[in-house]
Amino acid sequence: MSPKLYHFPISGPSRGALLAARSIGVPIEIEIVDLFKKEQLKESFLKINPQHCIPTLDDDGFVMWESRAIASYLADKYGKDDQLYPKDLKRRALVNQRLYFDSSSLYVKIRAICFPIIFLGVTEIQQNLKDDLNSTLGFLDQFLSESKWVAGDNVTIADTSIYASLSSILAVGWDISKFPNILRWVQQCESLPGFAENEEGAKAFGEAVKKNLKQ
Amino acid sequence: MPDLYYVPGSAPCRAVLLTARALNINLNLKLVDLHHGEHLKPEYLKLNPQHTVPTLVDDGFSIWESRAIITYLVNKYAKGNPLYPEDPKARALVDQRLYFDIGTLYQKFSDYFYPQVFGGAPADKEKFTGVENALKLLDTFLEGQKYCAGNNLTVADLSLIASVSSLEASDVNFLKYPNIKRWYETVKSTAPGYEEANGKGLQAFKELVKNMMKK
Incomplete structure (x- = not known):
């Protein structure tokens, strides 16, 4: 039985878990949980995940959440080799560092901009939030100045996670022309399995933000 | 002995200290004077361009993000320890x-x-x-x-x-x-x-x- 992913394509972390699964090559059964309809608060979903967040994975009865933990688990369990999540301790530590960078910096700063626009009636992007995200993108650009991919010279689950986050804000129209290494890497990411599927969700996210932004 | 760049009050730094104690690893503690911008000096930026604490340097390998550090420490110094189970x-x-x-x-x-x-x-x-x-x-x-x-x-x-x-x-x-x-x-x-x-x-x-x- 394929692992089942409770998924909402607009959510960056949810796309991050799926994009990792696509690179890993494990077949995934998808069940959509529509956050806009608050389906995550249904009794049946709360029973499997009291934190009621997306994505949530059910692997033959083993239920877990947190997109980056899911990606790590799937790569360890179903990866054809260890390229996407290296067993070598230093390389693995670097992948983890980048995953935590995404979790606590990049994704958080993108969310700080977009969540109030989608849900709270905000219609403009404050300058301090803009600066915050750009300074985080500066770090990402620097990481990418040292290697082809975000955690070395091979694609890893740090790339799929970070790209899923970044593609959300790119779909809003964020200017990354000042970050040449990110620009180069974004082009490389077009070769990731599941890229088109991710773009579709990111586009819907971008539209949800843009329709509430004052032009 | 790994070097740990840290400040005592920081929660993520304390998590690394707790892990080192639990694994009985001695760390060479290096206080970083954030107040006087020591973390922004070139020698620190070379170790960690994101200039955060904690940063661990283990035999020339530099890693940051406390949670990436603590999982690295168990993987390297106490493989199989229940502190970070392998199952x-x-x-x-x-x-x-x-x-x-x-x-x-x-x-x-x-x-x-x-x-x-x-x-x-x-x-x-x-x-x-x-x-x-x-x-x-x-x-x-x-x-x-x-x-x-x-x-x-x-x-x-x-x-x-x-x-x-x-x-x-x-x-x-x-x-x-x-x-x-x-x-x-x-x-x-x-x-x-x-x-x-x-x-x-x-x-x-x-x-x-x-x-x-x-x-």
Whole structure:
């Protein structure tokens, strides 16, 4: 039985878990949980995940959440080799560092901009939030100045996670022309399995933000 | 012996100290004077372009993000130790809790408390509710089990206790949650070297908060 992913394509972390699964090559059964309809608060979903967040994975009865933990688990369990999540301790530590960078910096700063626009009636992007995200993108650009991919010279689950986050804000129209290494890497990411599927969700996210932004 | 660049009051730094004590690893402690911008000097930026603490340097290999550091330490110095179990499902649960800490609990707390401490901002009610909601989740996770990822002490407990104990410096009453209260006492009495590794730094954090809030 394929692992089942409770998924909402607009959510960056949810796309991050799926994009990792696509690179890993494990077949995934998808069940959509529509956050806009608050389906995550249904009794049946709360029973499997009291934190009621997306994505949530059910692997033959083993239920877990947190997109980056899911990606790590799937790569360890179903990866054809260890390229996407290296067993070598230093390389693995670097992948983890980048995953935590995404979790606590990049994704958080993108969310700080977009969540109030989608849900709270905000219609403009404050300058301090803009600066915050750009300074985080500066770090990402620097990481990418040292290697082809975000955690070395091979694609890893740090790339799929970070790209899923970044593609959300790119779909809003964020200017990354000042970050040449990110620009180069974004082009490389077009070769990731599941890229088109991710773009579709990111586009819907971008539209949800843009329709509430004052032009 | 690995070098640890740290400041005593920082919760993520304390999580690394707790892990090192639990694994009986000696660290060469290097205090970073954030106040005088030591973390922005070229020699520190060379180790960690993101200029955060903690940063670990192990035989020339530099790694940051406390949770990436602590999992690296177990993988390298105590492979198979129950602090970071090798069974994929058990490990996935520990990772999930680590991401809960960085992305939810510590995030919500920082978001609520640090603008008050470091920016002189008034307490924000909504952000306070965010902290309470994170604590409710932790209380739920702890229902019916001794530690946050099962019945063994893991690095997730060490990371979370460093975060949760920091709430002592704030007006958030986390001990009203019965499972958290029980867990807090349990970890304090079972994490090796708790007082030295976390208690002392927590005291430094409380003093810092007191001084900053007076200004």
